[in-house]
Amino acid sequence: MPAGPARSWSTGGGSTPASPWRSAWRAPTSPPSRVWPRATNSIRWVQSPQDELAANFGIPAESIRVISPFVGGAFGNSARAWPHITIAALAARETGRPVKLVLTREQLYYGVGYRPSYDYKVRLGSDRRGRLAAMVHDLRAETSRYETFAERGVLSPGQMLYTTPNVAQMHRTVPLDVNTPTPMRGPGYSTAAFPIESAMDELAHKLGIDPIELRQRNEPDNDQSSGRPFSTRRLRECYTTGAREFGWNRRNPTPRSTRDGDWLVGTGMATALYDTLRAPAQVSVRLDADGTALVESATSDMGPGTYTSMTQVAADALGLAVRHVTFRLGDTNMPTAPLHGGSLTMASVGSTVRDGCDKLRQQAIELAVEDEDSPLYGVSAEDVVVRGGRLHVRDNPARGETYRQLLTRNNRTHLEALGSWTPGQSRSSMYAYGVVFAEVGVDARLGLVRVRRMLGVFDAGRIISPKLADSQAIGAMVGGIGMALLEHTVTDHRDGRIVNANLADYLVPVNADVPDLKAIYVDGEDTEADPLGVKGLGEVVLVGVAPAIANAVFHATGRRVRDLPITAESLL
Template sequence: MSPQPQAAVGAPLSRVDGRLKVTGRADYAVDHDIDGVIHAVIVDSSIAVGRITGIDTTAAEAQPGVLTVITHLNAPTLPYRDNAGSNNPPGRRLRVFQDDQVLFHGQPVAVAVATTLEAAQHAASLVEVTYDAQEPSTDLSDHSLPTNTPTTYTRGDAQTALASAAVRLEMTYRLARNHHNPMEPHATTAQWDGDQLTVWDKTQWVIGGTQTELAAVFGIPLASVRVISPFVGGGFGSGLRTWPHVTVAALAARETGRPVKLALTRRQQYFGAGYRPAYEYGIQLGSDPTGRVTATVHDLRSETSAYETFAERGVLPLGQVLYGTPNVSQTYRTVPLDVNTPVAMRGPGFASAAFAVESAMDELAHELGIDPIELRLRNEPATDPSNGQAFSTRRLRECYATGAREFGWSDRDPAPRSTRDGDWLIGTGMAAGVYHTLRAAAQASVRLNADGTALVQSATSDMGPGTYTSMTQVAADALGLPVRRVTFRLGDSVMPTAPLHGGSLTMASVGSAVQDGCDRLRQQAIQLAIEDEQSPLYGADTDTVIVQGGRLYVSGDPSRGDTYERLLARNDRDSLEVLGSYTPAQSRLTIDAYAAVFAEVAVDARLGLVRVRRMLGVYDVGRVISPKLADSQALGGMVGGIGQALLEHTVTDHRDGRIVNANLADYLVPVNADVPDLRAIYLEGEDREADPIGVKGLGEVVLVGVAPALANAVFHANGRRVRDLPITADALL
């Protein structure tokens, strides 16, 4: 951290890009106006698996304004070379319009390109496709289906310990498939200039994602692809890889010689991009009579596509590190199905595992008659049980204590169905959460202008957490400038490199690069001043000079000072420039973020309806750069958890692989009426073992533990344990 006065970091600032967004002046992927732009609309397959036997584009191509219809019959062969470093899972990624094979319902089989969007839409509706369809396999609950090679983890002897345990429980939890449904649908505008491709894309990974994928698909150098993504209208993980429509847009632009806009419809979002996979999570748990858990056996199954193997890396660690269980056995199998490939969704893996693990802990607490918080305290490890490492910080005990005090946990009657409010049964529940602290190499350029303003740039993204604002705060304090005099820009592959925007790693990674660059530039300015004979700071000790409000002065002697503007003018400099960088150091400590989530629900005793009354989250996430942005993340995570626990459920017709509820009328997400009193508390502190600015990441952990806290509250209210998400009224009748 900079030794500078911290005026911006820690302040509840409003978003610096907020006015652009609320006035509609923020340009998203298809908002960019380009001369001669045309429109493309994808035609989706109506079967889940089989082959195309014929495509008739005659009627479509005869329509006014239609320029072409591209299919596998007339598309050029695309190189699709390997692209090391991408976020694609193992397997053979979908090659659009390269053969007659259909791998999932909704796969792109053609694209209509026309001078207007309406003409392209009409043309797409006139394309006639015939198929030789096969019976699809889309049902995860079919245990006769083959599975991929499992991922396993063991410590101790779980089976022996389980057999000798005084208390043994065996449960199976099921989680429905969830879709991201961000406000902005996935969309791309593509333009070629000779062999140079520029795309304006909705992406969470500008350089390693979209740029890398398009260079590989078209067999061109990375430098020949420019990706621009200044604003992303929500992502939740759906933009962490490059989906086929991006290639379709670029192909259509190349084939027509004109810039092309292509946006997925809301319906196409359900098979044109990924999703959180469905899970079956079996867990066996053994403990002694005091609640000390001696053994757990985890048996997981999740869906993946048949052409790629998507396995969530985060689904196993939670069961390894959250509690100090000496004997653990985990087996994780993915089931190849005739579906499109899943992708990370907020709290990936950890959020799914937390529902099973934290529900099982609540079931054990009820079985033993132990308070759920006390049970967790009795199983709290002193060191990381998966590897014996010490924790950088692990303040779950403090999270529990703070949450219990602020929520009024001691007021609850532990007996299920013991509290009523008229026809409503009232219940409270809690759960713990953990998410690993990820960091990656990043760079940021910093330029101090002669007028005393600064420009900071990095090719990161911002899907909504407030990256523009938080980076501006870090830069302002490190440079000693007011926030209004600092501009942060992002989302362009010509800017300094940045990692993917996900996994709660942006603040730690890009923020540390911004800090480094601004610290170095400030030191460069100070050095220039103390060597400048005309400066009041000439000959001063560099360690005594600080900068505040754009003014350099000696600590303890504020009258002896200079300004950035005067300094640069005297030295005939238009600017000072530095490239900041960050590379995460190896640590022998375990670095994680933690959460304790508390919930109160009401269940209608006659109808089984569930209403959330209030929620509280308490978080150990290191240093909080912006409290207002943190609240946005934490409360948003709780809202997402309400959806996961009570509403969201992708329904597939297993006869043909069609997603039945591919719209926001039938795929339910929380609305204002579903969102009650939500509150977040952040433990004060920082974690310098994690990164130079002391943050541990917030955006993912705030979802982990929400669904089980709600499920546990529903059990306390109703007395009926529901092990399938979402919890619906029929399960409580």
């Protein structure tokens, strides 16, 4: 399929990525008389293929319905509409029948996006006490020839993570004969964290300063890139909590000083951060006469538990049991929602769910206090609360009635409301933070690296669901093990063929690679960021994993590895 003119877009809270394929198809002179099949697609932003297909086929977006209730894993590449979606729709239009198009494992390597490779050089200088004076970043990143992909987040850590009076950054993209990269977990930030945190660890070793102490000496009072105050920044608490829980004080700082039989044992740590992204969203809320509620939004669930967390927020706001609330998502016929990514869904859609449910609860309360037959008649609306599906006077629980009783008596089949939320302008710098600790064993003769245990401590604002948070954090640690030690796309530069485009040769962590993993979340909310006080968790939990493992490998072996993944060959 021919590519359209080159377009430019950036990640992280910017405009919708322009598609290079929008000019590939022209609208027919007259629309086909047959009805178009409904499009069912696995994607974590249903508006993306809707807009893509509307532009490609010259039809109104309202005529296209995209349904994606279950993504089945996003891995970065399901955030936008790739060419195969248009091909499937074209085939459906021409045949007048539903079409299912499935890419093979090998085709995925050529037909969708991936994490771009970087050549990242960092130089830093400090005084003998470890106070940073300057840092220079020189980045080169791959992109395709038909489209420029540049990650904004790759620059942020070098600008504001530490107090650094002088910072210089050079960021260049290198056009190659490859498909366009795409944002993948911790986009930009996880890439920058590896060289920056490795350099900080190397500086600590050179100066004979504990790595945690070095970072604390350079902890800024405000955002060094903008001068704005932090809305919240509990990074010092993350350092203290992590060091205590991990047993950092038992560490012998001398590299290659600890052994367990044939294994060299080392420990390392690294700091993580990710900006708190937010975007406008809408939801619809309906309370039926049977006392159950339905909440809908065109958001997605690629694994963080959107279904569950939004149900929890709705149940809390409506005063209902969780089992009486149903949350539906992933349909363009539902109220609009932003891209499901960048750790922005809980802040954006969650705040919208709360707004809609608050409005509906208030409707029910006003109906009750104005109903002469209600036990709440004449009571001030501010004095009425809802618990367990029952409206009652705050200081007199016996005086009240259920949603079911209220709606049935008033011959109402349901109440409904539209919730919306748009983030306002903030004068503060808003980020989620974390510290990752890792212990590794390195076979002294074979150079094999095995992660023995790992701990992550995160400042992510209010944690809505601890179980879902653990799923995100532990899953990210597993992914970080792959990033640090296993995952690598091998390209044959003679013909551009990817050599290991299969499940046998592209290595990912399995159960034997996953050791004792634990996550801790420091208490606190960020109500300046959003009404729920969340700061986003899904991205920041990956950012510090690879550098923490790399720093632990240095401590175990005394050898600094500057390329990922860390292989046995690099340690022999």
